[in-house]
Amino acid sequence: GALLHQRGLMNFTVATIKLNELTKDDRISCYRSFSFDAHIEDVFPVLATGASVYIMPEAIRKDPDSMFNFLMEHQITGGGYTTSIAKLMLTDYKLKQRFITCGGEALTNVISDRVQILNVYGPTECTDHISVMKLEKNRKYSTIPIGKPMANGYCFVIDKYNKLVPAGIAGELCYAGPQVGYGYWHLDEKTKEVFGDCPFVDGIRMYHTGDLARYNEEGNIEYLGRIDFQVKLRGFRIELGEVESRASQYKGVKQVIALVKSVGTSQNLCLYFTAETEVDKEALRSFMAETLTEYMVPTVFMQLETMPLTPNGKIDRKKLPEPILEVAEVVAPETETEKKLFAVATEILGFDKFGVTTSLISAGMTSLAAMRFSAAAKQKAGLKVKVADIMKLQTIRAIAANMENGEDLGIVLKAYEKRELYPITENQRG
Numbered sequence: 001g002a003l004l005h006q007r008g009l010m011n012f013t014v015a016t017i018k019l020n021e022l023t024k025d026d027r028i029s030c031y032r033s034f035s036f037d038a039h040i041e042d043v044f045p046v047l048a049t050g051a052s053v054y055i056m057p058e059a060i061r062k063d064p065d066s067m068f069n070f071l072m073e074h075q076i077t078g079g080g081y082t083t084s085i086a087k088l089m090l091t092d093y094k095l096k097q098r099f100i101t102c103g104g105e106a107l108t109n110v111i112s113d114r115v116q117i118l119n120v121y122g123p124t125e126c127t128d129h130i131s132v133m134k135l136e137k138n139r140k141y142s143t144i145p146i147g148k149p150m151a152n153g154y155c156f157v158i159d160k161y162n163k164l165v166p167a168g169i170a171g172e173l174c175y176a177g178p179q180v181g182y183g184y185w186h187l188d189e190k191t192k193e194v195f196g197d198c199p200f201v202d203g204i205r206m207y208h209t210g211d212l213a214r215y216n217e218e219g220n221i222e223y224l225g226r227i228d229f230q231v232k233l234r235g236f237r238i239e240l241g242e243v244e245s246r247a248s249q250y251k252g253v254k255q256v257i258a259l260v261k262s263v264g265t266s267q268n269l270c271l272y273f274t275a276e277t278e279v280d281k282e283a284l285r286s287f288m289a290e291t292l293t294e295y296m297v298p299t300v301f302m303q304l305e306t307m308p309l310t311p312n313g314k315i316d317r318k319k320l321p322e323p324i325l326e327v328a329e330v331v332a333p334e335t336e337t338e339k340k341l342f343a344v345a346t347e348i349l350g351f352d353k354f355g356v357t358t359s360l361i362s363a364g365m366t367s368l369a370a371m372r373f374s375a376a377a378k379q380k381a382g383l384k385v386k387v388a389d390i391m392k393l394q395t396i397r398a399i400a401a402n403m404e405n406g407e408d409l410g411i412v413l414k415a416y417e418k419r420e421l422y423p424i425t426e427n428q429r430g
Helices: 006-019 037-049 064-073 083-092 188-194 240-248 281-289 336-349 367-381 387-393 396-405 407-417
Strands: 027-030 052-055 078-082 099-103 116-121 131-134 154-158 171-176 195-197 205-215 221-226 230-233 236-239 253-263 266-275 300-303
Touching (some): 006 037, 027 037, 078 083, 083 099, 154 205, 188 195, 221 240, 236 240, 240 253, 240 266, 240 281, 281 300, 336 367, 367 387
Parallel strands (some): 027 052, 027 078, 078 099, 099 116
Antiparallel strands (some): 171 205, 205 221, 230 236
């Protein structure tokens, strides 16, 4: 339990009234459960203004059509939702309310046109929202920021040495101000880890959010994901938030989650996504490769009809299906060399749902696995395969052809192609 106080709630209430421009005539929907901290946005500022709160019945909260009818019937003027639900309502329905707030997850692929969209961010420990971004009307954002600090608060981005980092550099997001709570109920050690006095402003407390963020060139904060979602794959550090941000820019893609999961015996970067229509996964892969370095491009793409959600309406990562590596064409080995190499590859990768023309890299062949492949090919099949050839040629067919043709032939062919530099006699050519 997070121990909060009335001073923080008062600051949040007054700031939210001004932010949402609430008046006594507003009719605000309360979609979020009372067990979810974000519900306070739909209750305290509204009642403090003298406006009306319309509590959405539990029975309709998973039925978008019924939710829309509820909003229309009660002439709702505003309200907040988890990001997943907000995007669904914004893209599939013609809402007639003045504003909508989104929070809990990264917001992507929406434009603030008929409805004013506010992207909010905040942990329970800091009495809900600590930053907000009012999207500019009709502006298309490649990355939608979480904006600037709420009134009377500060948002700092720091490195592992608790020093401020320059704009554009990623670091841990910390909040200091009146909304910082006392700590955790009966968890003194945990409280000391993340709560403390602010080293940058005297007399206020600061909370370490554990989230990765940076300030952009416009002075707004960009959310990059949880620090503990930062993963290592093949020795490279990957920020899953950046992978998700790029994928969400692809036309038609609505929701995205990137995870590192096992396929066979290898670890793969997997992208789960929903979209308006069936997406060409190779086209999506190529799109992501335009701006992301090779190791940040997913090898497994899983398109889902809907994302599994937690009771609070956030995407439930634990309930995402096991990844399946899809291969456009499975070509069986033909030559003796191909058969031997294929047997070794299936042992190293831990599965056989691929063919001799499948890229071994896309099937999860890392540089370390390539070393094991090379050693196993020599020990078990008597074949000499260079690690460099595995990573360069990538398919079993190409590797086998290179071995069967031999190095000398390769040298001669290259020389023949450059005959103006390396003249070859008729006898040599023969």
